[in-house]
Amino acid sequence: MTFGLLPGSAYAAGATTAASASSPGNAGTALHVAQTPSLTSTAFKKFSSPASQARRVASTSGKAAARASADDSAGVTTIYAGNPQNCLGFSSDSGTGTATNPYCSIQDAVNAALPGDTISIANGYGYFYGPVVIGTSDLTLEAPNGAAIENSTAGGVPGFVLDGVDDVHVSGLSVSTYDSVALEIEGSTNVVFDSGAAFGGGGSTAVTIDGASSGITITRSQILPRYDDPADSGVRIASGASTIDLASNVFADFPSGSIVATGVDGLDVVGNTIQRSCDSAVGVSGGSTGVYIENDVFIDGTDLSPSSCPTDNLSWEPDVTVDASSASASTSDYNDFALYGSADQYGTAPYSWAGTTYATLTGFRGAVSEGVHDTPDTTTFGMLNAAGTWYNMQAVPAWNSPAVGSANASAPGAVSTDLYGRSPYNSRGAIQFEPLFPNLNETPTLTQTGPYSVTATDTGNYGPSAKDGLFTLTFNWGDGTSTTQALTIGSGSYGSPIAHTYSAYGSYTVTFTLDDNAGDKVTKTLTTVLSDPDPNLAAGLGMTGEDTSALSVAVDTATAYPAISYGLALVETYTWGDGTTSTVASSAGLTTPTSHTYKASGTYTVQVQVTDNAGDTAVNSMSVTTAGSEYTPYGPTRILDTRSGLGAPAALGSGKVLHLKVAGAGPAATPIPDDITAVVLNVTAVSPSANGFLAVYGNEDVTGASVSVPGTSNLNFFTGVNVPNLVVVPVGADGVVDFYNGSPKGSVQVLADVAGYFTQTAASAYKSITPVRILDTRKGTGTGKVAQIPANGSITLTVAGAQHGAVPASGVSAVALNLTAVDSTRNGVITAYPAGRPLPTVSNVNYLAGQTVANMAIVPLGNGQIVLHNNSSGPVDLIADAFGYYSSTVVAGGGAYLPMSAPERILDTRRSGDGPVPAGSIGYVELSSLSYVTAWVFNATVTQTTGNGFLALYPFAPQNPYVLPTTSNLNYRSSQTVPNLAIVQPGTSLDSDGYYDVGIYLGGNGTAQVILDCFGVFEDQ
Template sequence: MRIRHTAGLSAAVVSVVVGLPLPATAAEPAAVLYVQGSDGACTNSGPGTRAQPFCTVQAAADQALPGQTVEVAPGTYAEDLVVKRSGEPGRPITFRGGGSLLERKSFPVISSAQKQPVKMSGRHDIVFSGFNLTHFELDAVSRVELSGNWIQQPNGGIFRPAVSITGASDGVRVERSLVSLPHGGVKVGPGATGTVIAGNDFSSTFGSAVSVTDAPNTVITHNTVRYQWSVSTAIDLAGASHHATITNNVADMSVVQVSAGSTEGTVLDHNTVESPSPGYTPVYKWGGTDYLDAPQLKAATGQGAHDLNPYSMSFDFDQFPFSVPTALLDTWQPGIVVDSAGPDVPGTPAVDLFGHRPVDHPGAPDAGPSGAFRDRGAYEVVGSFKADLTVTPDSDSDPLAVRIDANPVMPTRIADYSYDFGDGTTASGPDRPVERHVYAKPGDYTVKLTATDELGATLTRQKWFSVAYTPAGYTAIAPTRVLDTREAGSRYPRLGAGETIDLDVRKPGSATLVPAGATAVVLNLTATEGTADSHLDVYPSAAARPTTSNVNFGPGQDVANLVTVPIGPDGKVVVRNNSGTVHAVADVLGYFTAAAPDRFTSLAPARLLDTRSDGTPLTGGTPRRLQIAGTGGVPAGATSAVLNVTATESASAGFVAVYPGGTARPAAGSNLNTAPGRNIANQVVVPLGADGSVELFTNAESSHLVVDVSGYYSPDGKGLFTPVTPTRLLDSRGNVTFAPFTSQRVWRVPTGASAAVVNLTATGTLGATHLTAWATGTAKPDTSNLNATPGTDVSNHATVPVSPEGTFELANHAGTTDVIADLFGYYRNQ
């Protein structure tokens, strides 16, 4: 019965256990721990994810587990790093910084104020790669690899070797690293065994590049030692450092020294060591005896059978570090370095210091054993560029087009050219030493070329440059309609929420309207029949949509605004609607090209007309002539004027057109719209008539007009226009709202500009007001740039004089409002 009872109880227990949730399985540790000290989200309490990285390398090192990688972002880490954890055989802890040494300036820097070393004691199975630091200190470690690091010490103040290996260390590898200005390069102390020092570049070393004392079985291969201070020891085996391998190294003005206790089992061969003074100064010290050259050494000891001792060996490092050093000696002397290395020994890196595989050079005999063609030293000679990689404007086409001339020369045929243009796009293919690329927007870019030969060897070359729109003069044209979505059968449809139109402004029809090479176009853009509060944005094609706006409108409103916008590389600009649906109408008024004769002159804003002063508004259908030249600072030779026109006290809805005096009103000549009870302004760039006048016309029943001038174009002007990708300069929302009768300074127009082309928007207005803009340091004018009313977002194009520092003042007349200012370009006197 007890047995039956126990069985029943067990069954009951099992059923209960089955009903409970199973215990959670332990999560597999993340493969990568991230470190980014400049990230505001970083924390040293974990978890070390990309979204929440560690702030310091030490914090990550203290949590790293076997098989994990600590990935360190570029930046300076002012800390003394001590590695306290170990990996496992086949599962090391890896500390990873930058990539190729060709781009080492982006390596993360580990450097405390005291320039203390990165320390490891008693640790094992560690990889440390891609860092910029002053030195390593390794004690009693095993299976530790230091590779691809940039170990540099300041000139003075530090008297430590670049790498110090002490105690019973075993299997340490120091490979493919740049070591400069150390007081001793790699120093291996008593008790260490099986150290590999391979593929490194030692430059300007005080003392020995490689110093080994009482440390047997050391492999020293494919290192380059250059720029030694006077005559110094490149490689020094002291004490009982027997059974060493010294092969395929290259050194200038140096001595190789092997003590009597280190000769047993040691192999020295296939090195190129420059003789400081042939016949006078020893190149080798073997077992306590000096030898003047390799033939003497070979005759006495059998060592150095394939060593070479050239005089005045010259390294070509002029292109360093942005191309591969060629290390050619006296223009390809056969057998000195090229294709003359001996067989690979255990520990030889598969690639050179910059990642290049061996290349068989047609211009040099294969002097290695059995026709081997690997080069001696840290660098594989893969060729060089005849000339620097050049990037020049392509003046025959678009203003943002560039021509890239590579002209690489390699010992073998180039099979592929690969370009990274620095803007997220690439191109590749054979037979492309010259490449043309069009950038979507101005900016600073780095173009990178990788040339690959038929054997798989590569060259990398990169060039930083700046792309900008060409400063240009202005050409006015008769207003020409290029967009009207209201027309039946129009190829451009009514715009819905978030929808865009790619508007061709160069050749909207069969004839060319705006020539190739034009940098920007001036449009009058009207929003009509909108169904929601919204705005139209205009920006160059191929560019990312900016956070700026051009025309703000409400349901049922007809709103026009002048727009100056860069032209995209395909001759188009993008018109985008934000909300609801709306029709859009656009007229081209002019364009900017480098060859245009008319240049801009900025004026302190001045009022030319206010019909309210004499009580004579414009009446519908009757034009009124206004003299411009000879007033407000506009000279007789002016060809066009920049005016701000405001319609006020309008008796009915309608439009206002401004056009050259004495000419017929153009069909596509509307500049702004009128509405009863509203003050509506728009900037106008208008050619002047033969007598220097303009015509003012409205089809409203009547309307008062206010006209202010802010500049003019003429052949003797000095200002050339440079468009910019639309950029926000000011947004007072959430910052400092414009209170009544207050002003704020607007910054970030390029210094040296004479005037800025901006779009001003008033939003959140609490009382009727107007805004006035003028150059910092000058008197506030009695003019206006934008009229705002409560409950409506209003925008207006403005050409504003600026101070030499690139600033202007913006004043609010009455009611509280927020203001947005967007930059579309600037004028600079040439």
């Protein structure tokens, strides 16, 4: 290595007591050391999981889910009423109500039923004869194929009566009479009449609901007059009735009104198509409340006109009449008022509201806050053949009617299907648009083209669309996805083939839907079964991995997979065991290693799932452990004192090695764990009989191999002086740390105090900071007053939040401090320990009277504070410079410790021929191009000193090299050799060679030789 000059590096000698550099003065030498330490660590491990551990993942896509079968009719009886032609002369009923021998009449079936029973009515030749009276509650009457009750009884006898019943559901039943009510509901609740018909006649009403009834629902039914009697009305609801729903029904030509409600509490008239006659289609009066008239279509009738109404003492009324007593509690909107041509041929007023008639919708909206979405309709409605009657009524909307697709889906009482049970149902009125070309057809084909690939085609022969010739063809693939084509159809084949690839094998039902965009759709289905083309994918899924840094691993999969005929494109999904995943696409099973960085040290299970281009899937997994370790505060506790026989029986002789078992040491209640990877020790050489040095190192590496004495040192000692130094030493597989006495002829007593340990589990990560002084009793920094620590006295220092947040106010478990004893009048010892704990029998700094001594310490915190005790008969000043802290919470840049495979000496000015270094020199060491190295762990030593001074290591900024630190790492006097541990943050900017540098500043007087031994790094990935 070479030394060069930093231009303009002229500085006067720095103070000798841990102060910063002073103003420029004497010229100095700039150290530029281009020696990068090796970061390959014996802590790096390799991991593997052979393909034999991989397993196939069964795919369930496209497979029919098993369904549990249950007899829904358990405990419920179904009674059958069959073909009345089986009853001879209709005078007797020999049926028993079974499916094979049904009752001839519906009434007999009703009479035999009990609450909870179902009456199934078959559609036979001819009619059932009435009347029918229901007096039993909780019944279901269903006619799946439709059935009719014909009541020819004279004298006004109703055809179908629900008398004082609850919970009765009637579906598919048509009732007709000649001179009376078809459907009569009296004193009943929760009644549903659905998908049927009511034909009233003879000057009567088709449906009546008395005032004692509630919860009555009539849906998807045809309400028609039997004759053109001027007294005929559709549905009459008496005062006192409540919660009545009339939805999606068709009403035709009732001269006296289709829906007449007086004094009703809760009435929904929603989605009906009403061909009205003389009186209003809907008339609400008598203080009715909770009335909603929405989504209805009103069409002027053809049998009677305004000119013919007076003949029957009637008048041509507005479509909707709501009297003054009911208007405030009524809502009308989203209704469609059908006109003929450009104007209503009869001049029909849409509304009479609160006693005022409005001739136009515009006038109505301008005066009343209703009808905002009402529409005038000039289209022509198609003819509806009313079932079972001679009525042909206008009720089918044209494709261009504003009623089509404009209904309010949230209207109270709205149903999901139209009069015919069709969906989607989103048009106003009872009938969803029926296209003019209802005979759409299609011929789909499905061809398998690959293991999981199919091609679909649909062909046919069509005329033009009812709307605009635009058709939509949708392929629903049965796996939750679909493809749509827009088509213009004349005749012949249409649509290009559509390809689709499934994600897994199985059975899929493909649905083809042709939509003419005018309301008509036709749907067909085909089923395809895709077999598994590659059941042996797992046979090639092996896994290997290795640590690549303190918190990062690289994982690779095998390179040989069984080939399949369709080519091999793989997708590998890595589940890292920390809640994150990543996906890698590859071909032919060949991938580069996939890397991942964990946020904390630990052991994780990594799973790789491989999916091939045919959808087959296999998984394998293995356990990985990060190479880095995290810190756990401990003690401080003394585990070695050769003076008393603690940990070793006697002083350590010249050239000898002391084996100290660290794992398991400490108090019996809280021993140091066996799985530690490194330990923080404050080591003190006491009463040496000759000059020498100590080297502290792990007895074994992580593989269990023995470790030789390294060519580095941790502390240098001298006769008559007690010398402490902090060490962060790897601990091998046997849990033993070795101490080597490098003195050529003397023995030494050795003390070791534990301040914490590292394990490969999530604990506290180290966050390096720009060095900051948090205590200086000479200036009152950290204490608030200028005062020395008295003899045998203590001070409590608040570390959390110190120096305006340089150390965070919370989450800090320990702090890395350089402690410097200054201005002492007596010999002494400084002990640093967590606040709230008793004074331990340990030491951090040993000093002599008048001596300036620095030593690094990692001190656990107690409630954010530490105690600094002066064990001396005289006072002393104390300085504390913080270089970083440990936090159990995840912090940006928080690093895990990675010891080097062997300590490396990266700087020794005695050997390079460029020393000694004059005071005032600025230098830097190029260490690494890796941005994720957050701190370096050095043992720094100065020797052959010719004056008093100090050494400062700090983050070096190549853009501004003359900005110096305000802290120091060690202090020395002339002719001294002084070591100290330094945990140093590198610079944050790359130099011209592409390295992150650590700065070196030598302050004071004279010259010194500088030695840096690297023991490990902290990395945040």
